[in-house]
Amino acid sequence: MTRVMATSGPVSGPVSAVQALQAALAAEDAAIFGYGVAGAHLSGNRKSAAEQDWTAHNEARDTLSAMISAIGAAPTAGQAFYRLPFEVNDAASAAMLAAYLEEGVTRAYLGLVAVSDQRLRMFGALAMQVSAERAAFWRGSTEAFPGLEPS
């Protein structure tokens, strides 16, 4: 099934750890796919940066899968194909896609910050710092509230 690359917004109520971990896993899977597309339109240092980020998202996916398995649930498999949020046909749109992907990952990890397990909260908070830094790199600017929706 084809899915649009997007993740849910911040979660405000009690959230199950499995649900939040699966959402983070889904965002990482989408990022892995998206960086494959973005990387094809980048060159030089930015291509290298995209490749590093792709590798980091693969590692994060493995970590999340292991965490989900460890609490007795089955990690949801990623999609074979994701519909891009906009056309990616040059370096500028590739960078925009990378920023978009990182924003989605950041929102997903913010969901983990709402669970009751303190270790998972901290894990989510630290993970979203990394994705927010990558988003700022690709966007070229910082944000006041990474992961939270602007009104």
Added chain:
Amino acid sequence: MLAASAAALPVLLATAGCRSSDAFAGPDPLAGRPALSPDVITLQAVIAAEQAMIKLYQAAVNANLAATDRLRVLEGLLAQHRQHLGQLQARLVLPSGSPSAQASSSASAGVAPLQVTIARLRAAERASAADLVRRLVAVPPALAQLFASIAASDATHVVALGG
């Protein structure tokens, strides 16, 4: 302004001292000053820290610490810290005349006018992010998310400052 925060993040009210009896709801006029909940105390500390951060940036900007390009970066980061402060303060309502409210504002007044270097700003951003992550484990989920988001913003500021 945040749609999610405005809709989802509750305001933390100073806990009112209540009668032990369930017959009446609301504050007991004989109970003295209300105690503050741990969440309120945490939020006050975070607000004070954010105010100190703003003073640090203001000192850096006023001292013309940096070249024009860098100055623009500093002003941009300062503006984001003011947004942080606005969102944090919006979560807190204290009774007027509360000693804790006064303590909160006075706590931020005394940032030493030391030489503010970019390295000092970077260190302050790092410390702020770490402090917020440490604190977010013990507050309600919605406030934890605000702390995490601000911590992530601080982390990006470290990079923007060349860290």
